[in-house]
Amino acid sequence: MFTRGVKMEEELESQIKIKPELSSLEERMLILKTYMKRKKPRFMRMDEWRFKRIGGSWRRPKGLDNKIRLERKGYPARVKIGYRTPKVVRRYHPSGFREVLVYNVKDLEKIDSRKEAIRIASTVGKKKRKEIIEEALKRNIKILNPQL
Numbered sequence: 001m002f003t004r005g006v007k008m009e010e011e012l013e014s015q016i017k018i019k020p021e022l023s024s025l026e027e028r029m030l031i032l033k034t035y036m037k038r039k040k041p042r043f044m045r046m047d048e049w050r051f052k053r054i055g056g057s058w059r060r061p062k063g064l065d066n067k068i069r070l071e072r073k074g075y076p077a078r079v080k081i082g083y084r085t086p087k088v089v090r091r092y093h094p095s096g097f098r099e100v101l102v103y104n105v106k107d108l109e110k111i112d113s114r115k116e117a118i119r120i121a122s123t124v125g126k127k128k129r130k131e132i133i134e135e136a137l138k139r140n141i142k143i144l145n146p147q148l
Contacts, residue, residue: 011137018142020096021114029086030096040083044068044076093117097142104128105135117142 022030043058046068058079061069068075084090093099097117102108103124111118118141120129129148136143 008133008137012133012143012146018140020117022096026088026092026096029089030092030094033085033089033092034094036083036085041077043079093144095142095144097144099144102132105131108132108135108139108141111139111141113139113141117144119144120146 045059102118
């Protein structure tokens with residue numbers, strides 16, 4: 001594993017202070033999005049709490065007497081369009097940046113550092129990850145997952 005130099009560590013810490021350029025509407029909607037996220041329930045599949053073999057992923061409730069489909073009191077909430085976040089800030093990171101997935105150094109050329117932040121793909125190895133981090137620091141691009 002690579003050992004991070006003191007200089008690189010300081011630069012990564014200074015990245016926390018980088019703020020995105022947002023319009024007043026985007027700022028308001030981002031605050032609203034975090035509020036809505038807190039209020040959103042955990043959507044459960046029918047009988048997930050009863051049987052271990054049933055996974056936690058949402059499935060549309062079907063069947064004549066399905067209590068979640070009928071939205072009966074005492075049963076988990078059903079997925080509805082009303083829980084969706086505002087369109088203006090959809091797919092934004094909580095920090096206010098738009099997330100862009102990066103696989104190599106060449107991908108950094110397309111990034112607008114004032115509005116976008118990068119997330120290094122999980123399939124990228126340590127050597128290339130280090131190169132991406134160094135180039136991003138030079139270009140003053142925010143890195144959402146800077147671990148080496």
